[in-house]
Amino acid sequence: MTEFPDxxxxxxxxxxxxxxxxxxxxxxxQAILRAAAPPxxxxxxxxxxxxxxxxxxxxxxxxxxxxLPGAAPLDPxxxxxxxxxxxxxxxxxxxxxxxxxxxxxxxxxxxxxxxLASVFLGDDRLQWLGAEPVYLDQRRGVAVHYRDAEGHHVxxxxxxxxxxxxxxRDRVKVDRFRPALVHxxxxxxxxxxxxxxxxxxxxxxxxxxxxxxxxxxxxxxRKATEPVRAY
Numbered sequence: 001m002t003e004f005p006d007x008x009x010x011x012x013x014x015x016x017x018x019x020x021x022x023x024x025x026x027x028x029x030q031a032i033l034r035a036a037a038p039p040x041x042x043x044x045x046x047x048x049x050x051x052x053x054x055x056x057x058x059x060x061x062x063x064x065x066x067x068l069p070g071a072a073p074l075d076p077x078x079x080x081x082x083x084x085x086x087x088x089x090x091x092x093x094x095x096x097x098x099x100x101x102x103x104x105x106x107x108x109x110x111x112x113x114x115x116l117a118s119v120f121l122g123d124d125r126l127q128w129l130g131a132e133p134v135y136l137d138q139r140r141g142v143a144v145h146y147r148d149a150e151g152h153h154v155x156x157x158x159x160x161x162x163x164x165x166x167x168x169r170d171r172v173k174v175d176r177f178r179p180a181l182v183h184x185x186x187x188x189x190x191x192x193x194x195x196x197x198x199x200x201x202x203x204x205x206x207x208x209x210x211x212x213x214x215x216x217x218x219x220x221x222r223k224a225t226e227p228v229r230a231y
Contacts, residue, residue, distance in 0.1 A: 076161070076163070077165065077191065079137060080159065080200075081189055084155075085185060087143060088155040088187065091153065092153045096129065096132045096143075096145055105119075105131075108131055109230040111133040112141055112142040113160065113229065113231060114158050114197065114228070115230040116227055117226040118224060119144065119224065119225045120156075120220055120221045120223075120224035121224075125148060125216070125220065126146040126147070126148055126217060126221075128144075128146060131143065136157070139161065142158050143155055144225075148203075148213075152203050152204060154201065156200070156221055157199070157200040157202070158197050158198070158200075159197070160197060160198075161197065161198035162196035166191055166192060167182070167191075175215075175219045175222075177218075177222055179191060179192035179218065179222075186206060187204055188202070188211075189201065189202045190202075195228070195229075199227065201217065201218055
């Protein structure tokens with residue numbers, strides 16, 4: 001007759017008691033203790049501090065382009081320069097919204113209200129990248145993008161601004177012209193007027209050695225480009 005093993009609690013205990021025992025390795029014991037330990041708790045001041053730091057960073061980024069409530073209002077020229085800086089930064093990071101070939105200038109004029117009667121199409125110093133409509137400071141305008149041999153992105157922007165005045169204190173004599181040179185958040189910007197159109201050229205050329213090159217770029221574009229109101 002077949003004998004069945006005793007599967008009661010007492011029988012199972014007797015069988016287990018007869019089995020050989022081995023000591024667990026020390027590293028296994030430490031791993032079990034670490035896993036069973038409660039998670040560390042950060043001091044109560046950590047979360048509010050991190051939250052405040054994140055809020056401060058957001059406020060700084062907001063203030064860069066929009067100014068905080070209560071701050072002195074931007075004058076029209078400074079406001080337009082700030083809009084041009086933001087658009088140039090977007091173009092550097094993401095590229096033109098839509099590249100427009102020079103032969104598409106009638107479409108560009110219809111979309112922007114600005115006709116490029118003549119335009120600098122690039123040479124061995126500046127490569128033409130394209131042109132596109134922009135909407136800055138509640139004004140329709142046109143942006144033309146170039147890249148120089150060192151990889152610097154150069155943006156030329158034209159906006160209608162009959163009342164805008166070029167700041168005299170910032171004017172610089174360049175060839176036969178006297179544009180204003182302003183600096184904003186790591187960029188240099190030429191500002192000048194052609195009729196009732198405000199023109200801007202921006203690039204990250206801020207060092208003293210870069211100024212000679214930036215003057216040359218201004219002259220090349222200024223002499224070859226003639227923006228006029230399309231209608």
